[in-house]
Amino acid sequence: MAERINRRVFLGRACWAIAGVLAAESAGALGVSLRPFLVQGGFGSKLKIGGVDEIRAIPVGTVVPFAEQRFFLSHVESGFIALYRKCTHLGCVVPWVPDEPSEDGLAKKGRFNCPCHGSMFDRFGVVHAGPAPRPLDIFPITVEGKDVWVDTGAAIQRSGFEESQARKV
Numbered sequence: 001m002a003e004r005i006n007r008r009v010f011l012g013r014a015c016w017a018i019a020g021v022l023a024a025e026s027a028g029a030l031g032v033s034l035r036p037f038l039v040q041g042g043f044g045s046k047l048k049i050g051g052v053d054e055i056r057a058i059p060v061g062t063v064v065p066f067a068e069q070r071f072f073l074s075h076v077e078s079g080f081i082a083l084y085r086k087c088t089h090l091g092c093v094v095p096w097v098p099d100e101p102s103e104d105g106l107a108k109k110g111r112f113n114c115p116c117h118g119s120m121f122d123r124f125g126v127v128h129a130g131p132a133p134r135p136l137d138i139f140p141i142t143v144e145g146k147d148v149w150v151d152t153g154a155a156i157q158r159s160g161f162e163e164s165q166a167r168k169v
Contacts, residue, residue, distance in 0.1 A: 043068070043069055043152050044152055044153045045153055046149055046150070046151040046152070046153065047069060047150060048147050048149050049066065049073065049148050049150050050148055052143060052147070052148060053146075055073075055080065055169045056169055058073070058080075060076065061075065061076075061106035061110075061123065062074075062075050063075075063096050063098075063110060065096060069150070069152055070084065070085050070152065071084055071085055071139055071150065072085060072096055072112075073150075074123045074124070076106060076124055077106070078168075079167045079169065080141055080148075080167050080168075080169055081123075081138055081141075081165060081166050082138055082139040082141050083112075083125045083136045083138055083139075084137040084138065084139060084155050085136075086136075087114045087116065087117075087119055087132055087136075088119075088127070088132045088134050088135070088137065089114065089116070089117055089119055089130065089131045089132040089133065090116060090117065092116035092117070093115075094112045094115075094119070094136065095112070095115070096110065096111075096112055097110070097111060097112070097113045098110045102122070103120055103121070103122035103126075103128040104122035104123050104126075106123055107123075110123065111123075112136070114130060114132065117131050118130045119132035121135065125137075125138065125161065126160065134158065134159055135160060137156060137158070138155070138156050138158065138165055139151055139155060139156070140154055140156065141167035143167075143169060148169055
């Protein structure tokens with residue numbers, strides 16, 4: 001004959017079952033929230049910035065902003081550099097200011113000015129003033145077929161500018 005379960009035992013087991021279901025749902029929600037959600041063509045992914053001919057047409061000394069992707073494409077004599085727009089001091093967004101006096105010899109005007117603490121960077125991303133301890137980080141640039149790509153998921157820290165950091169297109 002089957003054993004009868006009284007109300008107290010039934011309610012105790014029901015409470016433990018509900019607690020187990022809630023714990024499993026919470027763990028699942030935590031796992032989903034910790035997984036990065038990358039949008040194709042958004043920051044943190046590899047994205048196509050244009051065709052080789054289109055990129056080559058950018059004059060030396062020009063800085064092109066890619067606001068949604070959080071970087072600037074700078075054309076210097078030795079090639080192109082994808083500069084992360086985050087200041088290396090405290091992480092402020094560093095804008096390109098085309099009307100300010102230049103910190104390099106490529107053009108008479110244009111530099112990066114950090115609005116938070118006054119760091120100044122040139123077209124190479126090299127720091128010229130302020131509390132920033134090192135140059136702006138860069139992203140790798142690759143050419144695949146007739147397209148130019150920037151991998152914004154792989155920021156590279158550096159201590160200065162070297163010719164090898166610029167990518168010929």
